[in-house]
Amino acid sequence: MSDTPPPAAEPVPAPAPAARGLVELAPVPGSARPDVHAPAHSAQSAETAADSAEVVLADAPADLLARALASISATVAVSIPDPAPPAVPAPPPPLNRLRDLAAGERPQERAFAHGVGALADSELLALILRSGTRGHDVLSLAATLLAQAGSLHALARWRDTDFRRLKGIGRVKALQLCTVMEIARRVLGAERERPPIFNEPDEIFAYLRPFTLGLEVEKCWVIALNSRNRLLRCLELTSGTSRQTLVRTPEVLRAAIREGAHSFILAHNHPSGDPAPSSQDMRITRQLRDAAVLLDIQLQDHVVLGDPTIDPLGLGYYSFRASGHV
Numbered sequence: 001m002s003d004t005p006p007p008a009a010e011p012v013p014a015p016a017p018a019a020r021g022l023v024e025l026a027p028v029p030g031s032a033r034p035d036v037h038a039p040a041h042s043a044q045s046a047e048t049a050a051d052s053a054e055v056v057l058a059d060a061p062a063d064l065l066a067r068a069l070a071s072i073s074a075t076v077a078v079s080i081p082d083p084a085p086p087a088v089p090a091p092p093p094p095l096n097r098l099r100d101l102a103a104g105e106r107p108q109e110r111a112f113a114h115g116v117g118a119l120a121d122s123e124l125l126a127l128i129l130r131s132g133t134r135g136h137d138v139l140s141l142a143a144t145l146l147a148q149a150g151s152l153h154a155l156a157r158w159r160d161t162d163f164r165r166l167k168g169i170g171r172v173k174a175l176q177l178c179t180v181m182e183i184a185r186r187v188l189g190a191e192r193e194r195p196p197i198f199n200e201p202d203e204i205f206a207y208l209r210p211f212t213l214g215l216e217v218e219k220c221w222v223i224a225l226n227s228r229n230r231l232l233r234c235l236e237l238t239s240g241t242s243r244q245t246l247v248r249t250p251e252v253l254r255a256a257i258r259e260g261a262h263s264f265i266l267a268h269n270h271p272s273g274d275p276a277p278s279s280q281d282m283r284i285t286r287q288l289r290d291a292a293v294l295l296d297i298q299l300q301d302h303v304v305l306g307d308p309t310i311d312p313l314g315l316g317y318y319s320f321r322a323s324g325h326v
Helices: 046-053 062-076 107-114 121-129 138-149 160-164 171-188 201-212 249-258 279-294
Strands: 219-225 231-239 263-269 298-305 317-319
Touching (some): 121 138, 121 171, 160 171, 201 298, 201 317, 219 249, 231 249, 249 263, 249 279, 263 279, 279 298
Parallel strands (some): 263 298
Antiparallel strands (some): 219 231, 219 263, 298 317
């Protein structure tokens, strides 16, 4: 046995501490990862086995790290919703005059209880219209209609297009209103059982008034009379413009003579409502008066028809006879 002592075993170095904060993401391309589970060869020492079991940490490639960080950011991102807009208060509901009235004060109930003669103008219109529209009840619509026209009398001048300008009045309602106005004109102008006698200008005005309601142009009438001033026939002679109508003396006399008239009355309207005669009206009156004498027929009067609410004298007509020109 040799006296040489056996060599002392070299100390096994302690494994290096792992670097903090490093994460093994993936093996570095091109480098082999040691198999820590492979059995150690008999010739290897303990330190060689320890060296083989050590895991080498390597930096991950830059593109892999960037993708990992982006994935984390997308996962933890929190979407912040936009602030809600301030709430807008709803507009107040439109007023409804009909709904606010007591049941007994509504036009239809009042008409049943007291008759249509007890209703105001707007209530009569409301009964004709029957219904309003959204935001415009029938009473408000009728009141607006009267305010636009000025009065029921002025409403007789309105046409279909005038009615349809108002919101809430369509083709059907406009037709209903036009029909009512036409019926009123025809009732007022209906022929009487016995022809009237015309001795005064106000009688002529009352007779022709229904024919002039709503006219926007001038018209001329010849009224043929018998010896007792009783009506033989009323003829519409001409129709002109809003400012004048063409009247020829021979045509007026021919119409009167054809009816066998003892005398006649000439009448025409002024759409403006002012019955004051023009210089042309004065000239035609003089010509007719002088020509009628030659034919042994009498011009009894020339009456200009207007509107009592516009006439400064409040009569609604002008009589050449009453003024001393005939």
